[in-house]
Amino acid sequence: MGDTSTLLEVRTQGARRLADHLMAEMTRGKLRKGMRLPPERELGELFGVSRGSVRRVLAQFCDQGFISQRVGSGTFVLPKAENLSRSQEIIAATPTSPAELMVARLLIEPLMPGLIVQNATSADFKHMFQCLDQSEAATSIDEFEHWDEELHKAFAFATHNSFFVQLMDLTNKVREQGEWGRLKRISLTAETRQQYELQHRAIVDALKDRDARLAKNLLFGHLQLIQRNLFGG
Structure with a gap:
């Protein structure tokens, strides 16, 4: 890297x-x-x-x-x-559990808002809002999960830092595994989906307002909720 x-x-x-x-x-x-x-x-x-x-x-x-x-x-x-690509394949060949993924996401993703508020362009925010609209209009779990993934990918791209982009790509590879999908289907009720949508909107609004501290706290809280819904506790 x-x-x-x-x-x-x-x-x-x-x-x-x-x-x-x-x-x-x-x-x-x-x-x-x-x-x-x-x-x-x-x-x-x-x-x-x-x-x-x-x-x-x-x-x-x-x-x-x-x-x-x-x-x-x-x-x-x-x-x-x-x-x-080969280096990514080598890393991906080492199995990463959904639980390990969430621990890593809680450590890494809250670092992104600081860069996003400094570097994000109007095109970045336009894409984020498009992801929000599409996820809210999704009629299936797979469609919602796709636009959820796209939104978090949009966060990584909006940092304009290739390190975060590559980390998010690794994250999405784990999310494509069957175990993550199984857990998401079990945990994604109509109520939890509505919570995620509200949290997503709040995070993007805070980023658009260039409020890095609020966006960081909201993103951390969002990831904590996902972790609780996936694994209980």
Whole structure:
């Protein structure tokens, strides 16, 4: 993970979002060796940044050995990028129980609001509110769980720190395991779902108000409630 720190040395928040996105896609294995990245103009439009900013981000990925740029052909992913995915697979190969996951989340996720209130953009908050709307409109547990996961992922991306993005990706891998799903189905009643939705709204509102302390306390309380509902006590 040490190699990723310099990738965030970019001038605009949109460029940081682009860097975070590329790193996350490589880590998940969605950007693999030989794949061609979208054109610079398309990346600029997607993340709301100038082509100059896109070029600076891509230049840093080139310097790190993750991509190569061929004049007239485009930008391609190099084999080194697959090492990120393999390292995640090695970590994921060690079974993590839902109980262990919740202990780790209680320690790590409350650290994010401090960075979010400093770095989050209007696009970040727009995505958070979209996740809220979609989760509240969900008609099944699986759909609700998907948008719940997307919201917490949105928190990680809004830190604009690739370390938290990668940690959240590992978290979601554990959430995809059967044991987590079984516990969630048992614990997710209409009442608990309503509690989660209210807590989610309160957390996002506090982040939007740039109130890091309140958001941290609300997020910690939310995770504690999940832990109690999953395991009792």
